[in-house]
Amino acid sequence: MTKTMTQLDVLEAQSVYILREAYRSFKQLVMLWSIGKDSTVLLWLARKAFFGHVPVPLMHIDTGFKIPEMIQYRDTFALKWKLNLIVGQDVEALEHKHTFPDGNLSRLVCCKRLKSETLKHTLSGEWPRWALNHKTGAYERQDGGEPFTGVIVGARADEEGSRSKERYFSPRDTHSEWDIAEQPPELWNQFNTDFAPGTHVRIHPLLDWTELNIWEYIERENIPIIDLYFDKGDGKRYRSLGCAPCTGPVDSTAQNVREVIEELRSGKFSNIAERSGRQQDAEDGGGLETLRREGYM
Amino acid sequence: MSTVLESQMIKNGTQGAQKMNIVIIGHVDHGKSTLIGRLLADTQSLPKGKLEAVKAQCAYHARPFEYAFLLDALKDEQSQGITIDSARCFFKSKKREYILIDAPGHIEFLKNMISGAARAEAAVLVIDAHEGVQENSRRHGYLLGMLGIRQAIVCVNKMDLAGYDRRVFERIRSEFSAFLTQTGIAPRHFIPISARDGFNVAAAGDAMPWYDGPTVLEALDGFEKEPPRVGQPLRLPIQDIYKFTEQGDNRRIFAGRIETGTLRVGDAVVFYPSGKRSTIASIEAFNAPPVHEATAGEAVGVTLREQVYVRPGELLVRTDESPPATARQLRVNLFWMGREPMIFNKRYLLKLGTARAPVWLRQIRTVLDASELTTERNRRHIQRHDVAECVLETLKPIAFDPTAEIAQTGRFVLIDNYHIAGGGVVLQAESNAADRLSEHVQQREKSWRRSRITPLMRSYRTGQRSTLVVIAGPPQTGKAALAQALEEKLFAAGRQVYYLGLDNSLLGMDEDISRNYLRDEYLRRLGEVAHVFTDAGMILITTVSDLDSYELQVLRTLNHPGENLIIGVGAHGLAAADVDLKLNVPLNPSEAAGQVANLLTERHYLPEYYL
Numbered sequence A: 001m002t003k004t005m006t007q008l009d010v011l012e013a014q015s016v017y018i019l020r021e022a023y024r025s026f027k028q029l030v031m032l033w034s035i036g037k038d039s040t041v042l043l044w045l046a047r048k049a050f051f052g053h054v055p056v057p058l059m060h061i062d063t064g065f066k067i068p069e070m071i072q073y074r075d076t077f078a079l080k081w082k083l084n085l086i087v088g089q090d091v092e093a094l095e096h097k098h099t100f101p102d103g104n105l106s107r108l109v110c111c112k113r114l115k116s117e118t119l120k121h122t123l124s125g126e127w128p129r130w131a132l133n134h135k136t137g138a139y140e141r142q143d144g145g146e147p148f149t150g151v152i153v154g155a156r157a158d159e160e161g162s163r164s165k166e167r168y169f170s171p172r173d174t175h176s177e178w179d180i181a182e183q184p185p186e187l188w189n190q191f192n193t194d195f196a197p198g199t200h201v202r203i204h205p206l207l208d209w210t211e212l213n214i215w216e217y218i219e220r221e222n223i224p225i226i227d228l229y230f231d232k233g234d235g236k237r238y239r240s241l242g243c244a245p246c247t248g249p250v251d252s253t254a255q256n257v258r259e260v261i262e263e264l265r266s267g268k269f270s271n272i273a274e275r276s277g278r279q280q281d282a283e284d285g286g287g288l289e290t291l292r293r294e295g296y297m
Numbered sequence B: 001m002s003t004v005l006e007s008q009m010i011k012n013g014t015q016g017a018q019k020m021n022i023v024i025i026g027h028v029d030h031g032k033s034t035l036i037g038r039l040l041a042d043t044q045s046l047p048k049g050k051l052e053a054v055k056a057q058c059a060y061h062a063r064p065f066e067y068a069f070l071l072d073a074l075k076d077e078q079s080q081g082i083t084i085d086s087a088r089c090f091f092k093s094k095k096r097e098y099i100l101i102d103a104p105g106h107i108e109f110l111k112n113m114i115s116g117a118a119r120a121e122a123a124v125l126v127i128d129a130h131e132g133v134q135e136n137s138r139r140h141g142y143l144l145g146m147l148g149i150r151q152a153i154v155c156v157n158k159m160d161l162a163g164y165d166r167r168v169f170e171r172i173r174s175e176f177s178a179f180l181t182q183t184g185i186a187p188r189h190f191i192p193i194s195a196r197d198g199f200n201v202a203a204a205g206d207a208m209p210w211y212d213g214p215t216v217l218e219a220l221d222g223f224e225k226e227p228p229r230v231g232q233p234l235r236l237p238i239q240d241i242y243k244f245t246e247q248g249d250n251r252r253i254f255a256g257r258i259e260t261g262t263l264r265v266g267d268a269v270v271f272y273p274s275g276k277r278s279t280i281a282s283i284e285a286f287n288a289p290p291v292h293e294a295t296a297g298e299a300v301g302v303t304l305r306e307q308v309y310v311r312p313g314e315l316l317v318r319t320d321e322s323p324p325a326t327a328r329q330l331r332v333n334l335f336w337m338g339r340e341p342m343i344f345n346k347r348y349l350l351k352l353g354t355a356r357a358p359v360w361l362r363q364i365r366t367v368l369d370a371s372e373l374t375t376e377r378n379r380r381h382i383q384r385h386d387v388a389e390c391v392l393e394t395l396k397p398i399a400f401d402p403t404a405e406i407a408q409t410g411r412f413v414l415i416d417n418y419h420i421a422g423g424g425v426v427l428q429a430e431s432n433a434a435d436r437l438s439e440h441v442q443q444r445e446k447s448w449r450r451s452r453i454t455p456l457m458r459s460y461r462t463g464q465r466s467t468l469v470v471i472a473g474p475p476q477t478g479k480a481a482l483a484q485a486l487e488e489k490l491f492a493a494g495r496q497v498y499y500l501g502l503d504n505s506l507l508g509m510d511e512d513i514s515r516n517y518l519r520d521e522y523l524r525r526l527g528e529v530a531h532v533f534t535d536a537g538m539i540l541i542t543t544v545s546d547l548d549s550y551e552l553q554v555l556r557t558l559n560h561p562g563e564n565l566i567i568g569v570g571a572h573g574l575a576a577a578d579v580d581l582k583l584n585v586p587l588n589p590s591e592a593a594g595q596v597a598n599l600l601t602e603r604h605y606l607p608e609y610y611l
């Protein structure tokens, strides 16, 4: 009579457990939402964990170069699901054109500045945050926000080398840096939920999920996912989403979730890294390690 | 035949069978990462260009290719040729999917090995045929048992360096079997392999015709998935209690993951350690059909028929099944990973199930060197990498199961200086160790330098007997106003009285978690301060929100031999026997102060008092 849990059930239960543990432990908790498939699944898992509610604010780091559909999708669902959404942006860099698309920075330095640095300062509250007003649909500038001490992130261990060494709860020092050799241990289902003043903890509920698991879960739960992931007739789709100038689509005719799953199962991409469309990785020797040590997600 | 199986599996995808987590452990440099790299390469599990890319990179840097580089992704790892942190790799055999956890072998990174192994259901222990059984081969082997891993195989690696000699293999097998037997682990197979050359890894090869057992790949597929723990009594540690009233949702949901057993709507349940009882009204879920039953492994939320007030950290069980143990003193077996040793008289934080509680080391019974299985007695502290049997003490009872009965609710970690520094299993409740605070007070009374002024002399001078007046009750019930009114009244009557008004700012309801952990420290200081005041012949008035019986006991113990008068306001939550005077809310401060003053007179604290 007892049902056996499927692999997706097991993954879901673990992620829900981690989200609840984070919510219980961190008063200043935030969840990063990149609009991509992983963090959207994470958002869905939060609705699972909190029985339809999302009691944690979401943060989107908008480099100003995101694919336009992403912003549209973000705003639609933020209103629909009543999300407490905060946006962070390096307005100064954009104003002074200190960016790669403007021809003034390398991809890697641009990524570091518009994403890692912006994230760091928006999390700490040193930089302004733009909060969505659900009545007007507009974003309102807020200054002097409290620093966030718990940051939920959708990283998966199968993405690339350094992510395979992450913990579910990973303390970061006062400079947001990741000291890999000095990570505290994590045992059974007990996590490092305590943190010294000035430090914060990154929380990774999706660590055990693979790209295929993500898509299977999207299908099972019928999660509305942004359609940039699907071919719309030109034989191309995105496999990983980022900034327009540094993210390329892959050749694929998958037009819906089912076809994406079929494609992944067929092994079509088994010889191509998921982030191969993301050109900043190549500049980092393919490892992302340097970026991640310094606070990249 | 096998292709049919394979395509079957691909069709079903990963929604079906669960992944199996396997950890690869052993002494430094014995070839763990190489074994995994080789396994991935030989089963075509690597992204197609990956092997060539790593080979090309090695050629470019003019260093020999290592299969280990496929795993050791960190720059420091590659330059030092060592694994620093456990890596997870996803791997698929014809039978099922795996997460292989590549643990580091260097003692410096033992905490990383333990983090990796604690996630595993089975282990592969790798031993270098040339170097033989080494310190960390044994230490890792011993820790498996404590981590709760019951299934293991042993690979005797680098057989090429031993000329594929069967005698070398047999010698290591008998030596290591003997060791493992003492730790209660019986490996299913010993497999002679050459990870570098791939013999007996994914395929047998022709180097060791004398061996007819399984390859590593076959042995992995032979591990059994642990059945869900539904046969055991229900254990649901309460992680949190939600009520999203602002979103128009009035459900009061108790959330947590079922560790063992089965839960059904209508079950009569009891929370431990509080002992509160209720009945399951519903099992809640978002975007899922309603269910009437949930079992081990599920992260659930339930509502109750009769509302009870409990905090996160309690253990929910069924009344028709065996209850957990509750105790303040636990006999445990723990291993320590902190840089600072574990010492007496230091406050640590215990996490067991979903409970979090301050804890102190009370006794060290034996300390074990896990690599030699030699024990030491009479140690005063527990050092990094020690395994120790000891006694821990909390302030309030904690609910658990002895590890031999239910592993999931019998294991814990210890936090030192914000980080997990130790982990272990509870053997049983301890009943023989002296209570920590009583022992402290005994010591304190012994070493306290007494003046020649006796309590009696003070009483003559002040015309009163000293006492501590504790006003307890829920927050925002006018306790402070009462305390002030009482102080004024007694002061006006010429009494030696002082109101210590720290409560609400320090102990308010909206304090954050880290301050919550410090509540016990606040109470300790309050108790010590009260002792000085009562010893000095004063009447000390203080207020504490949500004081429970155990906390009150802390105050009483520390204030000893001073006396106490406990005023319970509103729904104070203390046992009736603990309270000397119960006052109803709303309070009229001066009227209530009069009642307390009368009681003080009645009890002869204010012998000459009259209104």
Ligand SMILES: Nc1nc2c(ncn2[C@@H]2O[C@H](COP(=O)(O)OP(=O)(O)OP(=O)(O)O)[C@@H](O)[C@H]2O)c(=O)[nH]1
Pocket: B026, B027, B028, B029, B030, B031, B032, B033, B034, B035, B066, B067, B068, B081, B082, B083, B084, B103, B104, B105, B106, B157, B158, B159, B160, B161, B193, B194, B195, B196, B197
């Ligand atoms: N001759 C020979 N050398 C091997 C074999 N397996 C591994 N090695 C070598 O042993 C060395 C250590 O191998 P690793 O796989 O890095 O060892 P490890 O156990 O992962 O080491 P740590 O993770 O640092 O504990 C490397 O130089 C390997 O090439 C083998 O079967 N034969």
Ligand SMILES: [Mg+2]
Pocket: B032, B033, B034, B068, B082, B083, B102, B103, B104, B105
């Ligand atoms: Mg290694």
